[in-house]
Amino acid sequence: xxxxxxxxxxxxxxxxxxxxxxxxxxxxxxxxxxxxxxxxxxxxxxxxxxxxxxxxxxxxxxxxxxxxxxxxxxxxxxxxxxxxxxxxxxxxxxxxxxxxxxxxxxxxxxxxxxxxxxxxxxxxxxxxxxxxxxxxxxxxxxxxxxxxxxxxxxxxxxxxxxxxxxxxxxxxxxxxxxxxxx
Numbered sequence: 277x278x279x280x281x282x283x284x285x286x287x288x289x290x291x292x293x294x295x296x297x298x299x300x301x302x303x304x305x306x307x308x309x310x311x312x313x314x315x316x317x318x319x320x321x322x323x324x325x326x327x328x329x330x331x332x333x334x335x336x337x338x339x340x341x342x343x344x345x346x347x348x349x350x351x352x353x354x355x356x357x358x359x360x361x362x363x364x365x366x367x368x369x370x371x372x373x374x375x376x377x378x379x380x381x382x383x384x385x386x387x388x389x390x391x392x393x394x395x396x397x398x399x400x401x402x403x404x405x406x407x408x409x410x411x412x413x414x415x416x417x418x419x420x421x422x423x424x425x426x427x428x429x430x431x432x433x434x435x436x437x438x439x440x441x442x443x444x445x446x447x448x449x450x451x452x453x454x455x456x457x458x
Contacts, residue, residue, distance in 0.1 A: 278305045278441045281339040283331050283360055285312040287349025290319040291427035292377045296343050299434035302450045303442050310334050312357050320347045331359050336366035341441065346378020346398060346426070354383045361387055373440060375422040377433050381405060384421065394418040398426050431456045 280300055284293060293309075300307045311317045311327030318324050336342075342363065344354060354360050364387045368374060376384050381397040382404060384390050391407040396416045414429040415422070415436045422440070424433035435458060439447045451458060 278341070279339045280305055280307045280341045280343060280437070280441070281310060281334060281336075281363070282307055282343045282345065283310050283312060283354060283357075283363075284317045284325060284327055284345065285350045285353030285357065286318055287347050287351075287353060288317065288319045288325075288345045289347035289350060289378055289427055290321055290323045290325070292347070292430045292433075293319070293325065293345035295430035296345070296377075296434045296437065299431070299438060299450060299454070300343075300441075302453065303438040303446050305438070305441055308334065308339070312353060312360070320349060331357070331363075334359070334363065336363040336370070336372070339367065339372060341373035341375060341437065342367055343437065344374075344376040344380035344383050346376070346380040348379050348400075351379040351382055354380065355386050364389070371420065373420045373422060373437075375433075375437060377424040377430065378426050381423050384423075389421065393421050395421065395423040396425050397423060432458075 309328045310331040316324040378398040379401045394409045396411045415424045
């Protein structure tokens with residue numbers, strides 16, 4: 277079974293996190309939600325989500341993919357968390373997928389993984405991503421880096437992640453239940 281890590285920090289964008297977690301789990305992918313703090317994590321819209329584990333207890337070796345939800349405050353917390361940096365570096369060395377939506381590509385940029393890559397992000401952080409080949413596409417895949425724009429692209433992003441990990445037939449299977457516009 278494929279395994280995906282979703283770190284959550286206070287101020288995360290709820291739609292981006294929960295949509296991805298839900299769609300990946302519907303596809304039979306094991307998702308571990310890891311909190312940067314103990315207890316329920318409050319998102320940008322005051323929705324509280326319980327993490328499965330504390331991020332400090334996670335080993336990068338267990339995962340084929342990491343998904344970084346956006347939200348400007350959540351992104352800043354992820355950028356500053358030393359365990360996030362360590363996990364990203366370990367996963368990149370192992371050839372895992374590094375994915376981010378909205379403002380979260382800033383986390384990948386801070387670790388040095390986006391130079392020369394084709395990526396997208398929320399328009400509000402585009403100016404901070406100067407080392408990239410910027411696209412306004414809704415979801416962009418460049419090798420093992422996958423990025424998306426905003427809460428409104430979360431379903432497309434999630435379905436692309438399912439396609440990467442499980443193939444197009446798995447996307448179609450999941451979509452028979454959710455009826456997303458693909």
